[in-house]
Amino acid sequence: MKRKLFVLLLIVAVVSASAFARGAAEAAPRVETQVILGSSTQVNADFFDGWTNSATNAYLKELMTGYETVVWTKEGRYIVNPISVPSYTAVDNADGSKTYTFALANNLTYNDGTKITAKDYVFAILYAASPEALEIGAQYGVGPEYVGYEKFHSGESAEFAGIRLLGDLSFSITIKAEELPYFFDLSLVSVAPYPLHVIAPGVDVVDAGKGAYLTDTFTADLLRQTVLTAGTGYRYKPLVTSGAYQFENYNPADSTASVVLNPRYLGDYDGAKGSIHRLIIKLTNTATQMDELKTGAIDMLQGISGGDQISRGLDLYDQKLVNYSSYPRYGYGKIAFACDFGPTQFDAVRRAIAYSLDRNEFARQYTGGYGIIVNGYYGASMWEYSQNKARLDKDLNAYPYNLQKAEEELVNDGWTLNKDGKPFQKGVDAIRHKMVDGTLMPLVIEWANTANNPVSDLISTMLVPEVRKIGMQINGTTVDFSVLLDNLYKENIEKPVYGMFNLGTGFNTTQAYWYYYSTDPEYFGTYNTNFIADKQLEAITLDMKKTDPQDLTGWVEKWIQFQKRWNHLLPDIPLYSDMYHDFYNPRIVGYESSSTWDFRYAIVRASIK
Amino acid sequence: MLKYVFKRLAYIVIVFLIASVLLFALYKSVPGDPARMMLEGNKASMKPAEYEARYQDAVRKLGLDKPVFVQYFTWLFNTLRLDFGYSLTYKMPVKEMIGEPMKNTIMLNVWSLIPVFAITLPLGIASAVRRGTRFDRSVQIITIIGYSLPFFVIALLFIFLLAVKIPIFPISGVQTPALRGTPLRMFLDKLYHMALPLIVMVFTSLGGLTRYVRATMIEALRMDYIRTARAKGLSEKVVIYSHAFRNALIPFITIMTGWFISIFSGSVVIERTFLWNGMGKVIIDALNQQDFAVSLAMVMFYLVLSLIGNLVMDLSYGLADPRVRLE
Numbered sequence: 001m002k003r004k005l006f007v008l009l010l011i012v013a014v015v016s017a018s019a020f021a022r023g024a025a026e027a028a029p030r031v032e033t034q035v036i037l038g039s040s041t042q043v044n045a046d047f048f049d050g051w052t053n054s055a056t057n058a059y060l061k062e063l064m065t066g067y068e069t070v071v072w073t074k075e076g077r078y079i080v081n082p083i084s085v086p087s088y089t090a091v092d093n094a095d096g097s098k099t100y101t102f103a104l105a106n107n108l109t110y111n112d113g114t115k116i117t118a119k120d121y122v123f124a125i126l127y128a129a130s131p132e133a134l135e136i137g138a139q140y141g142v143g144p145e146y147v148g149y150e151k152f153h154s155g156e157s158a159e160f161a162g163i164r165l166l167g168d169l170s171f172s173i174t175i176k177a178e179e180l181p182y183f184f185d186l187s188l189v190s191v192a193p194y195p196l197h198v199i200a201p202g203v204d205v206v207d208a209g210k211g212a213y214l215t216d217t218f219t220a221d222l223l224r225q226t227v228l229t230a231g232t233g234y235r236y237k238p239l240v241t242s243g244a245y246q247f248e249n250y251n252p253a254d255s256t257a258s259v260v261l262n263p264r265y266l267g268d269y270d271g272a273k274g275s276i277h278r279l280i281i282k283l284t285n286t287a288t289q290m291d292e293l294k295t296g297a298i299d300m301l302q303g304i305s306g307g308d309q310i311s312r313g314l315d316l317y318d319q320k321l322v323n324y325s326s327y328p329r330y331g332y333g334k335i336a337f338a339c340d341f342g343p344t345q346f347d348a349v350r351r352a353i354a355y356s357l358d359r360n361e362f363a364r365q366y367t368g369g370y371g372i373i374v375n376g377y378y379g380a381s382m383w384e385y386s387q388n389k390a391r392l393d394k395d396l397n398a399y400p401y402n403l404q405k406a407e408e409e410l411v412n413d414g415w416t417l418n419k420d421g422k423p424f425q426k427g428v429d430a431i432r433h434k435m436v437d438g439t440l441m442p443l444v445i446e447w448a449n450t451a452n453n454p455v456s457d458l459i460s461t462m463l464v465p466e467v468r469k470i471g472m473q474i475n476g477t478t479v480d481f482s483v484l485l486d487n488l489y490k491e492n493i494e495k496p497v498y499g500m501f502n503l504g505t506g507f508n509t510t511q512a513y514w515y516y517y518s519t520d521p522e523y524f525g526t527y528n529t530n531f532i533a534d535k536q537l538e539a540i541t542l543d544m545k546k547t548d549p550q551d552l553t554g555w556v557e558k559w560i561q562f563q564k565r566w567n568h569l570l571p572d573i574p575l576y577s578d579m580y581h582d583f584y585n586p587r588i589v590g591y592e593s594s595s596t597w598d599f600r601y602a603i604v605r606a607s608i609k
Numbered sequence: 610m611l612k613y614v615f616k617r618l619a620y621i622v623i624v625f626l627i628a629s630v631l632l633f634a635l636y637k638s639v640p641g642d643p644a645r646m647m648l649e650g651n652k653a654s655m656k657p658a659e660y661e662a663r664y665q666d667a668v669r670k671l672g673l674d675k676p677v678f679v680q681y682f683t684w685l686f687n688t689l690r691l692d693f694g695y696s697l698t699y700k701m702p703v704k705e706m707i708g709e710p711m712k713n714t715i716m717l718n719v720w721s722l723i724p725v726f727a728i729t730l731p732l733g734i735a736s737a738v739r740r741g742t743r744f745d746r747s748v749q750i751i752t753i754i755g756y757s758l759p760f761f762v763i764a765l766l767f768i769f770l771l772a773v774k775i776p777i778f779p780i781s782g783v784q785t786p787a788l789r790g791t792p793l794r795m796f797l798d799k800l801y802h803m804a805l806p807l808i809v810m811v812f813t814s815l816g817g818l819t820r821y822v823r824a825t826m827i828e829a830l831r832m833d834y835i836r837t838a839r840a841k842g843l844s845e846k847v848v849i850y851s852h853a854f855r856n857a858l859i860p861f862i863t864i865m866t867g868w869f870i871s872i873f874s875g876s877v878v879i880e881r882t883f884l885w886n887g888m889g890k891v892i893i894d895a896l897n898q899q900d901f902a903v904s905l906a907m908v909m910f911y912l913v914l915s916l917i918g919n920l921v922m923d924l925s926y927g928l929a930d931p932r933v934r935l936e
Contacts, residue, residue, distance in 0.1 A: 036786055042894075044699055051700045137670075137700070139648065139663065141655050230705055252709040253799075254783030254886050280786045283884050287765065291773045292780050482641035482899060492642065515656075522657045 033277035033608045035588060037599060038284035038298035043257045045250060048227065048235040049128070050138030056257075056281050062600040063259055063279065066243035067116060069102050070190035071269045072509060074597050076383040078186040081269050084108055096177030097147055097162075100189045104169040110195055111246040111262040112239070118171040119205040120193035122212045125163050125173070126205065127194060131155040135220040136228060145188050147174045148211055159211035171212070183547040183555055184510040195240040199226050244274040244604050256282050274604040276588075290583075294321055299585040302599050305329070305578040307368015313583040322583045323591075328372060328380035329580055330595035331506035333455055335573040336488065337499060340531035343434075343443050344499035348413030349472075350570040353445075353500075354399035355406035356466040362458055363576035370579040375399070376563035379507055380577055381595040384559045392560065396567045407470045415443055415471070424471060432471035444473045448484045448498040455502050455575065474500065489525040505572070509596060513562060514541040530571035537565045614920070621916045628912050629688075632905060633681050641899045644668045646697050671695075688909060694902035698895065703906050707891065711873065713783060714880070714887035717803060718872040721810040729815055733822025738849060740827060748819065756816030760878040764809045768882075771805060778805040781884035806883040810876065821864060825857040832856065859926060866922040870914050 043056045047064070067084035080088055080102075087103045108116035127133055129143035129152055143149040148161025162174040173189045175182075182188070196205065203218040227234045238247050244267075245259035258280040267273045284292050284301070290312040292298045304310055316322045335353070337344040344350060363371045375396040378385050385392060410416075410432060418429040421440055432443040449456035456476070464474045477498070479487075487498045515527040519538045524531050544558045582593050591606040593599065644667035648660065655663065668674050672683055687694065693703035736748045755763070772780045778801070779785075785798050829835065830853050838848045877889040884890075888907065895903035 034787070045706075046700060134666070141659070144656055144659055249787060251784055251786075252886075253713060254884065256782070256784070256786045258787045278787060282782065282786050283886075284781065285881065285884055287882065288768055288780050291768065295773060295776055295780065297780055297782075480640050482646075485645075486640065486642070491645065526657045526660055 033275070034280065035276050035278075035300060035585075035603065035606075035608075036280045036282050036298045037300045037302065037603075038282055038289050038292055039302075040284055040286055040289070042255045042283050043250070043281050044255070045236050045252060047238050047247060047250070047257075050133065050140055051235060059598075059600045060245075060247075060257055060259055060281065062243070063245040063604070064238060064241040064243040064247060065192045066241075066262075066265060066268070067108050068190050068192040069100075069121070070186045072596075072601075073269065074592075074594075074601070076509070076596050078184065078190070078510075079269060080186070083266055083269060083271075093174070093177075096180060097174050098180055098185065099172050099174040101166065101172040102170065102189075104171075105266075106169060107266065108193075108242070109264050110193075110240045110242050111264055113264065114195065114197060114240065116193045116242060117168050118165055119168075120196050121191050122163055122165045122171050122205050122207075123196040123200065123203075123214070124191055124194040126152075126160055126212060126214050127199065129153050129160065130214070130218070132218065132220040132223055136223045138227075145175050145179045147176050149176075152211075157211075158213045159208075160213065161211040163212045165205055165207035165212045181546045181548065183545060183549055185549055187510045193242055195242075198240045199223070199234055201226065244268065244272070245279060248278065254283065256280060268604060270605075272605045275607045276603065279603060290316065293583060293585075296585070299588065300582065300591075300599075301584075302580075302582040302593065304581045304583060305367070305370065307370055310368065310370045310579075310581050313581055316583065320586065323586050323588070324581050324583045325591065325593050326370075326579050326581045327594040329506075329578045330379040330381055331504065332374055332379065332574040332577040333366070333504045334502070334575055335459070336501045336503060336505075336530060337571055337573075338488075338496060338501075338531055339569075339571055340533070341496055342499040343441065343445055343472075346413055346434075347569045348409040349415070349443070349445075350573070351399065351568075352406040352409040352470065352472065353463070353467060354570055354573050355402050355409065356470065356472075357399075357463045357573070358401040359399070359573075359575060361401075362462055365462075366455060366458055366576050367578055370581070371576040372579065373398075374574045374577050375567055376574075377513075377566045377572070378563065379595060382507070384556055388556060388560060392563060395560070395564060399570075399573075403466065403470055406467075410443070410470060410472070426471070429471065430468075431473050442473075443471060444475065445500050446498045447474050447476045447500040447502075448479050448487055449476055449502055450481050450484055451478050453502070459502055488529050490531070491525060502575075512545075514538070514545045517541050517566075532569065532571045534565070534569055537562070537569060540565055614924075617920050617923070621913075621920070624916060625909075625913065629685055629909065630681070632908055632912075633684060636901045636905050637677060637680075639899070639901070643671055643697055643899070643901065644673055646899060647671070684905075688906070693906035696895075696900055696903050698898045698900040698903070703902050707888070707903070707907070710887050710891045713885060714874070714889065715872055716799075717806060717810070717879075717885060717887060720803065721807055721814070722868065722872070724807075724811045725814045725818060728811070729818040729822055732815075733819045734826050734849065734854065736819065736823045737826030737830060740823075745823075748823075752816040752819045754816070755812055756820065758813075760809075760813055760876070761882055763813055764806075764879065764882040767805060767809050767812070771808070778802075780805075781882075783884075783886055803885075806879050806885050809883075810879055818864070822857070822861065825860045826853060829853040829857040862922055862925045865925075866918045869921075870911065870918050873914060874911055 039056045041054055041056045043060070044054055046057055047061055049061065068081055069085050070078050071081045073079055084105055085102045086105055089101045091099045091101070093099060104118055104121070110116060125142060128140035129149060131153060133140060143153065146160070146162035148157065148159070151157035152160040164172045166172055173191070175185060175188055179188070196203065200214070200218050200222060203222070204215045205212055206215060207213070231237065236250070241247065241262070244262060244265050246262040248258040248260045250257040258278055260278045261274055265273050282298055284298060286309065289301055290309065293301055294316055301313070304313060313322065313324060317324055337350050339345055359373050363373045372380055374380055375398050376392065380386070413434070415432040415434045416424050417433040417435065417440060418424045419431065419433055419440065419442065421433070421435070424432050433440045434443070449459070456478070460476060464476065467474055484501060484503070486492050487496065488501050490496055512527070515523050517532060517534070517537050518528055519533040519535060540558060540562045544555065544562060547555045547558060580595065582591070584591055587609045588606055589609050591602050593602040644664055647667045648663055672680055675683070684694070691704065695701070696703050696706050699706040732748060736745045739745050768780055772778050783799060783802055784795070785802070788795065788798055835848060835853055838852045874888055877893045879885065880887040880890040881893065892904055892907050895907070
């Protein structure tokens with residue numbers, strides 16, 4: 001009897017605890033205007049520039065940042081922000097440098113009510129470029145284009161000559177002559193205010209005529225205290241911010257972070273202030289993320305790729321449980337070639353490989369039908385492509401699967417010998433050879449790939465057997481991704497071996513074509529990972545760089561010339577460009593996303609039905 | 610006894626040092642460039658000269674410019690001072706970033722121990738005592754199913770049943786997002802989130818442990834002293850719990866040691882499936898992202914834990930079985 005009573009009590013206790021716990025969670029008031037974004041990228045504890053590049057943290061940082069001098073628009077351009085900068089001047093100086101002078105609006109405040117002045121903008125530049133920031137472990141790319149950066153950054157000079165504090169509401173930035181002309185020069189002067197009174201209390205920004213500087217109280221120790229203190233430092237808890245949203249909470253227990261509307265925010269460049277009260281980013285995993293969306297545990301998933309996941313999302317759409325938007329990726333998966341040694345140094349070989357692969361079928365198989373192919377160094381969502389799609393589709397070679405053409409490329413390039421130096425006979429000889437600098441070079445390409453990679457599997461089955469038919473051999477080696485990168489960048493490598501790699505690439509909004517295709521060896525590996533040294537291609541890119549920022553037509557013409565040359569040289573073979581899908585709760589309206597206008601922008605313009 | 614303990618402690622120090630050399634060498638031989646990883650995301654925003662300067666700075670900060678043996682002794686010295694280095698992924702000291710996952714893992718594992726042992730011990734004993742009966746056969750079938758199915762399949766099945774089809778529990782996470790409330794309310798919410806992974810952990814542990822207890826009990830029940838105890842007219846309860854079970858404890862103690870270590874180590878599958886931010890997830894993420902400071906620190910921690918666990922296990926043998934002498 002006692003035992004039965006004990007079991008009964010145990011059951012009652014377990015059921016009660018479960019019900020109570022569940023009740024506790026249900027009792028949590030779910031604010032109507034709240035959106036939970038599910039992401040497979042974990043939110044970490046960093047909410048300040050300088051430490052993390054996690055995409056989810058970047059969303060939150062951007063949402064908390066406002067009143068930049070220059071902003072990115074939905075149309076894919078940089079413009080001066082009319083909300084924070086009612087007027088500005090851009091003056092070309094006699095020495096070739098260019099000075100942007102900004103007059104700030106008088107009514108800007110942080111979320112704590114503190115007025116934003118020019119000192120906050122100047123402080124943001126001085127802080128990020130300072131040796132003290134480097135000393136505390138922050139990584140910034142701010143300032144190298146400005147006059148006086150080297151001396152300030154090294155600590156040789158207290159003043160930053162190219163940065164001037166001109167008054168409470170005015171400051172200027174001077175860009176170095178060697179950086180100009182530069183088509184994206186506006187992007188170089190995009191600055192957001194950092195709260196001086198929070199990050200460097202007691203420090204002042206002063207300008208005695210030789211450039212702005214920070215007073216002596218600005219030290220690494222001070223920054224360690226204000227920025228790095230665990231739990232309360234600005235890096236972890238930026239309570240004073242200028243953007244549409246303000247920091248609310250970060251829960252390290254499950255890597256969830258939330259921001260809430262900043263009631264003092266005056267708006268983005270188009271007046272958008274945000275209307276959804278709270279935004280939360282929650283970690284999800286691929287296996288169950290659609291279930292979380294279905295059950296309402298999350299409200300949104302963005303950037304979903306892959307046939308399986310997209311099909312599951314579209315099933316929910318058919319059941320009217322979600323809405324969705326889709327857009328092409330701002331990048332592509334590719335075969336990348338080393339263009340400086342071995343057979344892949346010859347563009348005809350690269351083209352022959354392209355002709356040997358049925359890219360349409362490849363993209364269909366890899367993306368499950370949710371992908372496209374591109375024929376140049378661009379993403380299908382770039383405005384240059386979308387405005388000139390018909391012309392580019394006509395002018396660029398799509399390299400349709402054609403082994404005859406592949407063979408022609410090889411023959412015309414001199415791959416006509418066998419291993420003995422005699423004429424190559426199809427059906428008799430296996431591998432073509434070419435006389436290069438008096439030595440026979442076999443048409444054998446070493447290909448580095450990574451394990452558990454479906455792209456590698458598809459290349460093995462769809463390309464490797466095909467090139468054998470034209471007298472080429474591709475030897476695949478599976479390596480760790482870091483080894484692949486070592487070989488791609490040719491870092492820590494005594495003698496390069498691999499001429500072919502498969503990996504993905506993404507574009508920046510200010511893609512520095514002139515660095516990526518520079519023939520200056522300094523850029524090899526860091527930017528120019530193909531090690532391609534084509535003077536014509538480089539000349540086009542340098543010409544692009546010099547385009548007047550207002551001359552969009554001129555830019556587009558040069559951009560198309562670049563694409564044509566690139567398409568001929570083919571340093572990469574673009575394999576697929578995924579169609580990304582954003583799935584979201586139907587109560588969210590006005591959410592218009594694209595690959596260059598993602599969650600951080602689109603959600604500020606969305607609302608809850 | 611004390612002499613034995615000191616001797617074992619000395620062995621622990623030696624094993625620790627040998628293992629530290631081996632592990633450090635192993636991690637050092639893994640391809641990859643930690644300095645480059647530290648800067649990888651910022652590469653596109655830097656010019657080559659700037660990147661090179663930052664790269665060299667990172668090499669210096671990580672001590673990679675020093676000879677390997679200097680790196681080893683620096684690392685060992687720091688580890689002994691509980692300074693486990695800097696996480697390249699989290700961009701903060703390892704000591705600071707492992708606190709929360711460790712808490713989550715311990716919480717989940719300690720809570721799972723209670724129902725696991727509360728169910729498996731009596732079930733295993735009952736099954737052994739009623740060996741060959743319909744009850745025993747049923748237990749055998751159920752436990753073999755639980756034992757054979759992979760963790761993730763069971764986890765996904767439970768998610769489908771108890772979080773999607775009948776939405777009683779949340780699918781993943783540790784806490785309701787943005788929930789505010791009293792500490793009690795927060796604690797209960799955490800328990801609510803812990804329920805499903807806990808159920809899966811308990812379910813998946815039942816098979817192996819029940820069968821283990823059953824097997825050791827059957828072995829013990831076959832012994833001559835059990836026959837003697839019964840012949841003496843002792844009650845079946847005394848025979849089973851005082852004589853058979855105590856003797857069956859020795860192999861069970863071995864299992865317990867493993868469980869003790871697992872309290873701190875977490876389950877990769879459970880934590881990744883339910884996004885329970887624990888040590889299993891942290892370690893696998895660290896390995897995937899080549900965040901060696903984290904993985905090396907954790908491996909060393911588990912090494913020490915295993916060595917101490919083994920010592921405790923050997924001492925426990927003596928307590929459980931007076932015939933065992935520690936010399």
